[in-house]
Amino acid sequence: xxxxxxxxxxxxxxxxxxxxxxxxxxxxxxxxxxxxxxxxxxxxxxxxxxxxxxxxxxxxxxxxxxxxxxxxxxxxxxxxxxxxxxxxxxxxxxxxxxxxxxxxxxxxxxxxxxxxxxxxxxxxxxxxxxxxxxxxxxxxxxxxxxxxxxxxxxxxxxxxxxxxxxxxxxxxxxxxxxxx
Numbered sequence: 001x002x003x004x005x006x007x008x009x010x011x012x013x014x015x016x017x018x019x020x021x022x023x024x025x026x027x028x029x030x031x032x033x034x035x036x037x038x039x040x041x042x043x044x045x046x047x048x049x050x051x052x053x054x055x056x057x058x059x060x061x062x063x064x065x066x067x068x069x070x071x072x073x074x075x076x077x078x079x080x081x082x083x084x085x086x087x088x089x090x091x092x093x094x095x096x097x098x099x100x101x102x103x104x105x106x107x108x109x110x111x112x113x114x115x116x117x118x119x120x121x122x123x124x125x126x127x128x129x130x131x132x133x134x135x136x137x138x139x140x141x142x143x144x145x146x147x148x149x150x151x152x153x154x155x156x157x158x159x160x161x162x163x164x165x166x167x168x169x170x171x172x173x174x175x176x177x178x179x180x
Contacts, residue, residue, distance in 0.1 A: 007070040011023055014120070016122065017115035017119050019116055020078045026060070032059070035085070036104070086107060088116040089101065096132055097132070099120050100135070100136075117135070137175060138170055
């Protein structure tokens with residue numbers, strides 16, 4: 001991966017698996033707290049907590065900055081291009097092309113994360129020419145581990161990524177999916 005990554009397109013909309021992954025808009029700000037202000041999201045992700053409309057504004061601004069830098073894209077998970085149900089992220093990092101996701105509590109159990117990860121992985125392979133995409137997950141996050149397995153990822157034999165976030169230690173496993 002080159003350190004001088006090109007920027008992402010200004011607008012991105014990906015369709016597949018019965019989903020439309022689209023850019024976040026100003027109109028989504030009011031819906032974001034319902035999706036992200038939840039103990040599970042606070043515990044397992046780096047998303048700020050508590051998450052209110054101001055946090056949504058900051059996230060939208062940061063998304064636009066990271067996209068312009070060519071570092072990351074965050075897309076709303078929808079079924080029809082309308083109301084957001086969660087988020088999927090793609091980040092260019094030194095360790096590889098990383099994906100991440102969060103689904104609002106009211107929308108879990110529908111396979112949204114698995115399908116969104118598969119659509120975003122296809123984008124990474126087809127448009128960014130990634131050879132592998134990765135997920136970094138805590139072993140104790142059984143819901144995310146299930147997403148990884150259902151999406152076809154395998155646990156890689158690499159050292160755990162250890163750190164601290166929001167005052168608690170974590171150890172992330174790295175899961176990989178190779179270009180088909």
